[in-house]
Amino acid sequence: MAVSEFDRRMMAAAIRYTYRHLGRTGTNPSVATILVRDVDGMPVIVGRGLTAIGGRPHAETEAIEEAGDLAAGSTAYVTLEPCAHHGSTPPCADALVSAGISRVVAATTDPDGRVSGLGYKILEDGGIEVETDVLAPAAMKAMAGYLTQRRFARPHVTLKLALSQDGKIGRKGSGQVPITDPLSNHVSHLLRATSDVIAIGINTALEDDPSLTCRLPGLENRSPIRLVLDRELRLPPDSALARSARDYPVIIATTKPPDDERYRQLTQAGCQMLACEETENGIALPEMLEDLCGKGIMTVIVEGGAAVAQAFLEAGLVDRIRLYIGPEAIGEDGIAAPLSPEIMPAGFVKTAAARFGPDWRFEYERSE
Ligand SMILES: NC(=O)c1ccc[n+]([C@@H]2O[C@H](COP(=O)([O-])OP(=O)(O)OC[C@H]3O[C@@H](n4cnc5c(N)ncnc54)[C@H](OP(=O)(O)O)[C@@H]3O)[C@@H](O)[C@H]2O)c1
CATH class of the missing domain: 3.40.140.10 (Cytidine Deaminase, domain 2)
Known part of the structure; x- marks a missing residue:
């Protein structure tokens, strides 16, 4: 038939x-x-x-x-x-x-x-x-998570960034700069609800003090594991992430040893430590993803900032890019995004475009 x-x-x-x-x-x-x-x-x-x-x-x-x-x-x-x-x-x-x-x-x-x-x-x-x-x-x-894990022995990685009209992701020293409409934020929380891990660099954790949970009504228990790339353990024990570590897991990818005082404080707050190798620019990403894969993690959202996004792109470890573009400009003093719809790394093709209120969302997938 x-x-x-x-x-x-x-x-x-x-x-x-x-x-x-x-x-x-x-x-x-x-x-x-x-x-x-x-x-x-x-x-x-x-x-x-x-x-x-x-x-x-x-x-x-x-x-x-x-x-x-x-x-x-x-x-x-x-x-x-x-x-x-x-x-x-x-x-x-x-x-x-x-x-x-x-x-x-x-x-x-x-x-x-x-x-x-x-x-x-x-x-x-x-x-x-x-x-x-x-x-x-x-x-x-x-099933992208499962298929990537089987093929490459690492989780599937989505890089998600919000860009202003002039291609900036924030402003140094200004904390979380609103870029996109609440509607876009709700949609991006849906991705959180269906992913295993959300990862950020320590500068984003220090600048924005984010919680990174899924805050869609009724789906709070679908929050992903929050992961911070933090070689030196600069994450404060009274940060929003550490304070909520007993409710929603937090992993800190670090090179610090267990006898470090901050290591002890963060562990006591409920954070889990992931002992990582390092390169001159930070945590060794392929090895970190391999370790996450060993823990059964199949999907990771990388939500910045600029340095971490760039590092994942340079290492060839991004499978999908989701760019949200807001209607306002940030200006000269903004932090430049490492990519934009006009400057897309080689090998990515646009697979979707959608409007959420005043924002655009573009999706790109790595072509084989
Ligand atoms: N619009 C958006 O979508 C968005 C999303 C997130 C953040 N942001 C903004 O981005 C800004 C922060 O970005 P940022 O570029 O300054 O910092 P970042 O990417 O958040 O953090 C960079 C830091 O992470 C640590 N790190 C560990 N391993 C790394 C690796 N392999 N590669 C790169 N970094 C590694 C390093 O600190 P150590 O050496 O101490 O470990 C490094 O200095 C904030 O203003 C925030 O508001 C915007």
């Missing part, structure tokens, strides 16, 4: 559903399954499943359980190839065969060597008709 418009609609719904648990499934990707079958001549969704918070159970078994007897004979829309290996649970591909699913429509093949292609093989050997690569780009975008 060919892939139909209805198949694409169901897959689009499944991909949208994955966003609900993005950033909450540990080292597993947030995957969705939707089971659809004919009931009285009409297609009906009989089961839905999403990778559970923490990563288990998987989406397929959740959907099968919800559908009960109606699972047999249904079509399963899966955003990732069903797993084929015995981990802490039996393979989901086997579960789909046992449930009597007649057709599987999948968006992406799992790059994990224990699964890649083997999940589809189990399904086909079990007599299930399989369609692959349906809406693959959209599913890959939703």
